[in-house]
Structure formats: structure tokens, C-alpha cells
Amino acid sequence: MEEETLVYQQDEVHTIPTSLEELSVAGRLRIIERRHSAYIEWRCSDDESNPDNDWAVVNKSAVTFTHHNSSGSVEISTPRRHVRPISVELADLGSYKLTIEGSLVLIQRDGSTHPALQFPGKDAEYFVEVLSRYVAIKRSEKDSTLFLLRDKKTARIDDQLSALGLVSHASRGSRVRKLHGSSSSDSNRSRGSPQHTSSSQVELHSAVVPWTTAAPQRVMGFISNFRRDPYTTTLTTLSKFYDIVLSEDDWAEGFVSERGGDDLNPFASLSGLDNLEPGFQVVTLKGKLVERPRVERLPPLTQLEYSQHCDVDGGVRDPQLLKRRIFKGGIHPSLRSELWCYLLGYYDWSSSSAQREVRRNERLVEYQKLKLQWSTMTADQELRNSGFRERKSLIEKDVNRTDRSHPFYEGDDNPNVQLLHNILMSYVMFNFDLGYVQGMSDLLAPILYVTQNECAAFWCFVGYIDIVHRNFDMDQSGMKEQLLGLQHLIAVIDPEFMSYLESSESANLYFCFRWLLVRFKRELSYSDTLRLWEVLWSQEPCKNFHLLVAAAILDHERNTIMENKFEFTEILKHINDTSQRLNLEELLCSAEAIYEQLVASSDVPAAVLTLLGLPLKPSSQDGEADVSVGELASEKCVSTDEETSPLESSRIISAGPSSSRGKKENFVLYRRCDHNDDDDFLSEEDTSGDSCGGAGDNNASVVPRGDTSATDGAPRGLVGTVTSILGSAVRHIAGEDASIDLLSPISAALHNEGLFEDAIGQQYL
Amino acid sequence: MSTGSGRKKALLKVIILGNSGVGKTSLMNQFVNRKFSNQYKATIGADFLTKEVMVDDRLVTMQIWDTAGQERFQSLGVAFYRGADCCVLVYDVTSPDSFKALDSWRDEFLIQASPRDADNFPFVVLGNKVDLENRTVSSKRAQQWCQNKSDVPYFETSAKEAINIELAFQTIARNALAQDQDLDLVNEFPDQIKLTDDKQNKQDSCAC
């Protein structure tokens, strides 16, 4: 055994349940010195197994277990032992969240985020004191519960440097981020915190080295990305370029003086650039959004209240009013099995009890027919039907791993698992083209659990798939559209965060994929999933409310993500790890508040209004009928420019003078708007949609100012080089000159004063 | 009193690929957490687990990526291939289809990850679920395939019974580390960049 020194120990540190179903588990928190490192460890008190320290890194949140009785109305919990222990080497700990209530969340540098722990007596003071012997702790300015950790040596050098005034704080900060926050995953290995590179070196110096040696990879990476997706790669690179430019303190000042006494706020154009988003329309808000209102939610709809909504025949008098009520508070569990049938279109709202009886009987006959179709298929027939075989085998695999920890589906030979299978197989016969796609079993399981009836569950499932079928498009276009819609939203709600995501190659929001595919089911406890879904099915207060829920989660995590300087990999990990730890009621409040905020604000871009199915406001309707985000922006961007657009039909994506360490050259990036791609709003019932990536079909060109031909001659300076490369790149996309050799400006640059290394060092590529 | 700042840990990125249901998630969890559970869910999106291991006296961190196996979701998975140091191809010994799919998983990986030296990029093949009775893909057939792909290491595993997991992942770690060090070497001599290097992998990935 290795030798250990125990430096801190606290018993009765509990896990914090995030839902009613979960039970708090007590454990022991310790700080231990082992060899040359210190570790924070937490272990469940009654976890006598695993005495060895094999849990190198613990990745998942504590598993929660629940017991429901079969009616689903009462939920009792039993604690399970073997809640995952936590063990984090201090050098790997990037930050922690600590509230005044004494709840602690450990967040690692790689994004791994541990379940919240509760200190007894709400007192974490001594823990923090011991911790501060090892690391420098700094409270976040944006989030008072977030504490960022740095290696002590690094922190000291940092402080000395800034005391000397050699490096200005702002630009230094941004440089460090650039240097350490590698973006493409191929540089993962050299990633790490400052203290990992070399303790004997001044941080700035030591940090430069890896980037220079990583140069070849970065070049190759850029080129291969470019081949794969020229449009995005080009613009991502450009946007990073802006990021650097914007982070230069002197630039903003220079810009102000350059522009002289113009009446425009110099920062108006800055915010325009900040909003650069994928798809690369600039969303320039003329005015800020109004403040987000406080929103209250109601308790769930009860039987008594529901009966007041019904007429004598048992029909619902005012479905809209009832749906609004369901949106505000959800449905009491005892009412769910009935009301879900309405929400999912199995029953008509206006139907009387008698009519519903008829409907049930008709639908039962139909369901049984479908069931016969697959259950009577002979082995021989199957042999000749590969489409059927594939779907069948997927279903068999998936039902066996769907919610098996939930009591309703638990255990070997659970008959409810067979019911899931039957319903999904029948759905294959009902809609053979869509068939079965992974994720569907996740959507079905809660429905069967609530309805407790095979036939009703089938028809409710049909109704649910009608709503979300675009999630299962063969080419994933429905998912891509939703992610794009979410980007639009974030860009409006939180431009700063969007531009952060942009600069860390995360603007694609892939880490939200799972949220959207199964409507947050994997992120929430069972009872919260049921609650969220009925809220979403109410179709109140607008279209695509689920995207507002996603935006609310991101809003909740944005400070943690930005202050930890997380990039794509770390964000994904952090987001995955917040699963099962969301507070649904809080999220629903913020999602609704964001909705109210957007409704009350003028100047919300048309794309976002359309996304939510809100009426276009007069202010956004002036001009042509075809109002798009980019056009709103272009007025502003053009006016920040001394020259007017050389291309009549151009829409400016972004524009601005740029500078980099004294080498100045201005450029403007245009995209033609002869092809309208801003109207890709999401319609849940909509059938169209061959918007598949669309990387290649955007016409764009980079035009260096005062030199319309980017490849002619040799533009000097770093900016010139990058502009020239990107210029050819974009022309290439635009198909203007298919013969252009993309590599030549790059290789030329390589022989040119090491400029390319420069570009790499600065992470332009 | 040190936080271990002088030490440099290598980070090895490993991608596990294979058809849906072959046991990728189970293998990863068996290796990292030493547990098998029939409560794992079908993977949606992507996730990774990390584990520190010793490779020949060197402490390395393995970052093991697990993505969804269903074809439809592959356009998402490819976003995570980049920068991999080793690719693990998994098939299910009771499913010939999953074995046949190895070729396309390998090809897709090479196209999307575009490693510098595609011919020598380390792959490891795992034939999983050997604990089951109804085996339909013979060892010989699998070994043959691996030989044809310039001697890819092959292991027969069971995530359920924890058969060969340690051994397989040791090899994965060792080969990934070798790949990682190769890259470091190359990077010390930037002159060696050949811009045309990845031309053979050129392919348009847009599915339109």
C-alpha cells in the first residue's frame, strides 16, 4: 500500500437529492496526501465494498433508485448502497460550487462534475481552509457560488506580473484562455491547466511551446476540417480571429478614435461581432431585451379542479384554458392516465364519455390487427424481410435496456418489458417507413407506465411520435434544425455566451443532442420527466417551448462553462454530468421567464419569433416581406464601415477593422442573400426539410478592404495571410473558381516569416 | 505539499465503435468501473469516461469515448473521432451482421478522423459476448480479418463475465501511447509537414 496522510476528514456529508424520489446518502469527505499529490475523496458511509482505491475517476452522478407502487400516485424511496465514491486529484480540480447553505459540487478540469454534497451544519469553512493550503482559490465575479482554483505558483506569478503592470489584465486573460483552452480535440493531450505544463517556467513562456509543436497537426486539422465542411471551418476560423481582435484592448480604443465623432456607439459594432453565430448571420439587436420577469408556477391540476373544467357529458369545456392550466402546473399523478390520452390525441377534448368508449373499442380492434401482422410473421417470411428483421432486432435490444432500474420495468422476465416490445413492433407495422429508431423506447416507457394499458399506450405513443417524428429523420435534419433554432435563441438571449461557444468550437450545441432527441428524459428523474412532458404537450405558451427549456438549462450552466474555460469536450462532459441533477420547477420558471422576456422585447429577430410561432412585430417587418436576421443586422454593420458594400445583393455577415500586433489590414466578409436560408423555423408537424447541413450552398466571399481580389498579389501581415487563405477558401465554396489551389497560400505562408506558426500560436487555425 | 505540478500525464483518447448493442457501453464500464449492469441504456449522443492506468511504468489517463451505434446517429458521432489515439472496433460474436459492419466502421473512422498515417493507425478489435452459447462468428474468421488489416490485435471478450477486459485495454493503452508518442516526435520536427498527406482520405462527408 502507498503511504497516505489524512489532512481533513468530515463525516455526515450527505448527497443532495434533486427529486422527491431520491434519498440522501451519508458519507465521509476527506482530503488525503498520497505520494506527491493531494486528493479529495468522498465515500458513502455504508459502502464497505471496494475498499481499494480503484475508482480513479468517478464519472457519473450518484445513481438514484426509486420505488413506485403500481398506481404511481405514491412514491416511496429506498436508499441503495454503493453510491459512487468520489476521488479527485487536486490538480484535476478546476473549480467548485459552494452555496451559503453548504452544498458543494466539485468540477474537474475535464468537465467531469460530481454530485452535490451537503456539509453538516452548512459549514464548509474548515474544508475550504485546508483546501487553500494546496491551491489558490478565487471567487468568480459573475457567480458568487463558483470558486476557481489555480496552482499556487501560477497564481503567484500571475499576481506578480500584473502588479508590475507588464501585462494588461484583460488581454493577458484572453491569451491564457487561447493558449490553454485548445479547441480541436487533437490537441487534448497538451491541454491542461497552467500548472501541468511546467512548474519551473513562467506560464506565458511555457504555454507557448506546445502550440508551436502542435502546428503541423493544427494545419492538417484545419485542412481536413475544411474539406469536410468548408463553410463552417472558414467562418469558425474567422470568428476566432475576431475574438482575438476584440480582446486586444487597444483595438477598441483605436477604433473609437478612428471613427471620430460619429454618433454611433462604438460598441454597437462590437456587439454585432459578438453575435456572430453559426450560420453566420449577425444578429444585431437594436435594443437590449427587457429584463426577465419573475414567474410563478402553480401546483398540479387536481381531480376537483379538473371536474370544474368538464361539462355534464364529461367533455372538456374550454380545452385551451385547461391546457394553459396544465402548462402552469402539470397534472396530479392520479389524473395523468386520463388526461394524457387527450394531450396525445387519443381522445378528442370535446368527446363525451360515451364517445370515448366507442373510440376505445375502435382503436382496440385496430391495434389488434397491427399486432397480428407482426406476431404471425413466420420465420421464413422474416428471412426474406431484412427491413423487418433489422427493426425487430433493434427493438429487442432496446426494450431490454429501457428504464430497467425503474420498478415498473425492473427484474428478469418483467411482463412490462414485453409490452414495450409489443407496442414498438406494432408501431413498426403502423408506420413501417419510420419503423423503429433508437430513442423511441425511451419515449414509450413513461407512457406505458402512466396509462398502464397496452392499447392506450400504443395510441398515445402514436400521438407523441406525430409530435416529435422529425427527431428521427433519416438524415437527422429535424435534429439539426432544432439545434440551429436553439443557437438562434441563445444568440438573442445571451450573445456573450453564444460568442464564447463560438470561440470554443461548441456553437453546434451537439451536447444538447440527447436533451432534444428524447425530450430531456435522460436528464430528469422519472417523475420530473412525466411533469415536463405534459407541460410540453400542452403546446402552451408557444411553439417549441422545449427549446426554451434547453435555453434555460444552458443559462443555468453558462457561468460555470465560461469561467472554467470549458471547450467542446469539457462542456459535453459537464452537461452529461448535470443529468439527473436539474431542478425542473426552477427550469420551467426560467424557460417561461425567457418566453415572457422575448414577448415583451422589441427587436427580437424574426427567426426567433418564427421559431416560437410568435407574430412578427411591426418593427421587424418594415422593408421587404422577406425579413431575415441578417438583414436587420446589415444596416448597422454597413454603417460602421466607411465604404458601402461593393456587392449589391450582399448581406454583410460581419465587418470591422482588425489589427493584430501592429499589422493592420481591414476586411469585410459578405454573404450573398440571393438564397434565403433564415426561414428554417421549426414546425413540429411540418414535413418538408431537406436542409441537410447545407455547408456547400452558401455563397460567400471574403474581400479585403481596398483589394477586391484576395489572392492577387501577396497581402502582407498575419491578417493578410489569414484573409487570403480564407478568401480562396470561401471563393472555392462559392464555386467561383473551382480550380483555386487552397494549399498554395498556406504553403506560401509557411515560407513567409513564420507567419503561419504565428497564426497557429494564436489559434486562428 | 505539492499538487503534483511537476508531473505530466499523457492523455490518450480512445474511441469505441461498433453496431448498436454489441456491448460498447458495457465494455467501457466494465473496464473503468469494474461493473456490469443490465441497466445500462442505449447510448444517445456521446459520452466519455476516464481512467488512469500504468503503461510500462508510465501513468497515463485514458479518455474512452462511447458513441451511439445506430447508423442514423453516426453523423453526430464523427464529431468526436478527431484526435483519437486508438480506435476500438467491437462486434458481437453472436451477430454476423455486427462482424460484417467492422469494415465500414473502420473506413468511416479513417475518413472522419483523418489520422496522419492511416496505414499505421492503431486499431484493436474485440469480439464481445463470448460468454453466450449461440456464437455464430468463429475466432478464425475474425482473426483472418484482423490479419488482413495489417495485423490488428484481436481479443475475445465478455463485458458481462469480465473476460479479457484488462488485457484488451492494456493493449489499447499501449498502442495509443505509442501513437501519441509518434505524434510528439513528428511535432518536434515541423519541417516534416506534408500538406498533401491526407489527400488519400479526401472524401466529401455531406450526406445530401
Ligand SMILES: Nc1nc2c(ncn2[C@@H]2O[C@H](COP(=O)(O)OP(=O)(O)OP(=O)(O)O)[C@@H](O)[C@H]2O)c(=O)[nH]1
Ligand atoms: N451476455 C452478454 N451480454 C452483453 C455483454 N456485453 C453487453 N451485453 C448486453 O448487450 C446489450 C447491449 O449492450 P450495450 O453495452 O448497451 O451496447 P452498445 O454497444 O453500447 O449499444 P449502443 O449504445 O446502442 O450503441 C445489453 O443488454 C448488455 O447487457 C456480454 O459480454 N455478454
Ligand SMILES: [Mg+2]
Ligand atoms: Mg452504448
